[in-house]
Amino acid sequence: MHQHSALKTKPDLQQEKILTGDRATGQLHLGHFIGSLQQRVALQHQHRQTILVADLQGLTDNGHQPHKVSSNILNVVADYLAVGIDPSKTTICLQSAIPALAELTMYYANLVSVSRLERNPTVKNEILSKSFGRAIPAGFLTYPISQAADITAFRATLIPVGDDQLPMIEQTNEIVRKVNTIAQDEILLECKPLLSKTPRLPSTDGKGKMSKSMGNCILLSSSEKEISRAVKSMFTDPHHLRVEDPGRVEGNVVFTYLDAFHPDVGHVRELKQQYQEGGLADGTTKKILEECLQEILKPVRERRERFISDKSQLIEILKNGSDKSRQEANQVLDRVKQAFGLDLFQPA
Template structure:
């Protein structure tokens, strides 16, 4: 079985804001200490909707990577790379497009949603229709078994799983597979071979998922087993062929809605953001001029925190003690809005201070960023090339 890997990417839209930090980056920072992680700049994905405005992608990529590093993504713990620097993504995407039913792409829920949201753009392109397939290629090229996503992205992961299953079924059936699989079983030794056959029967006859896990653990324990036999036995276990592409699982992330300055979701399109690494004066001004409870016209009027966008920031940045102070003080008019906003300002500035410090070295010397990306691209490409070697062989495209 292939080693555990986490893969996640982000479109280069320029400087990131607090919504990106709390929604994605904090999770990446946690995951990089738990699994081997690959984090990539999805620059080709940016072209699916902005194919007519490619000029900003390079600068946006540079700014976004500095934000990743500033937030605490560690290149010694995770592999950071740019999608377009690993051409194997495009090759796998092309080969998968040959066997992907058109109906599968049209059924992806976000296809029609995005067309409606971006109705001002001409999205009647293959690139837009095929972006779930490119996303699948991004995952499958690294045999990543864990992809951190929100609930709205689960259909993309299921699409990728179906695609891997279809590929393995079509191309994993080598001539004489059953006979070769039985020969591979013998290489386990009599005791393990018997266990393997019992677990395989339990799964195929009763659908026992625990049996699959036990069989995977059994195969992982066999150190001397050649790579080809190992993959053959993983496929034989589930009644299929050789497992060439790994079916990923969705790693569901906690949906944390970061409020914007106006109470809506924080988004550049709403012009309600606070950027990572934004200067202190700008942050202070933005919070101080935030809209509060519209019913609280005068300092002496009692307010309702539930109707105030500032309260949503307290939920994220303030301790329970401060939150109690806000609730009581606002409802009784014991505190004014300026007083109420100060702990939020302090909380955001405290969070951003180490980010500004970490970013300084990369801002002063852009070559540091280029070196990190060059190293990450090299590591990522090596993994991608291994997968493509197996894919070409399975499809009969290895002419060497």
């Protein structure tokens, strides 16, 4: 078997390789901004980072409406640039432009049982939330395998995730160990999670996750009027009927957003105390939140408008990142094919 010592070298802590990504099924919103985008901007100065626009994974539950994915690829790239992700520091690439990812998925799929996929809590929860029943698309059921292909192809060792994604990391490492056992060599690297300290941002109506289709999120591209309308409609304490009534802060979306976005922690603490004691109107807290969000999103929106107006630049950034990533992924694919004994045409 060929030896590629460069592939076996483990990165030192400072040079840990980071992989993150987003399904290209819609524009990015405030939940993405606070949950991952700000972290990625910081990480690009400390680590080697690749961001994958996951269009193939977007198709796993949108195969019947592929336009929803294809029309959002450049939107997502514009969102990245608008928040400060720098393509000279972070490689931005397109999943479908790197055939090795699909090929690795196929090899790994032979090492994972259907029952193991169905036991994955993340997959199980998403199947329930999407009400697939037994009509689950095969691509959706196997997307943990696709994620393992992404992570291993880029030799990523640090994966920023929320708690709900930990089963994905576990499943990736199971696949890594199986492939390494077949190869009798450490050709793939295990990865570890970088847990987000930011709690998941609720939708503006307080009913779970943000969703553009449900109209309960604030997009990075939202106009001043849209931000204002969204804040005014936010869920508060339904029992806080008069200003002088004591109000509940827990489950009150306005205070959750103030905690996440307002720069003055002490001021938010005072507002909470006043609200709980009675004497603070919902309209006042919403006005404070709106001013805060308008200030944060105005420069992001303006930068985004500039980027989205130059689609050729976005395509060039994505193409350059994909070309670089294709070379990386092909090296890993070659080693996996060797492990399976399917390297007949590769030079000795």
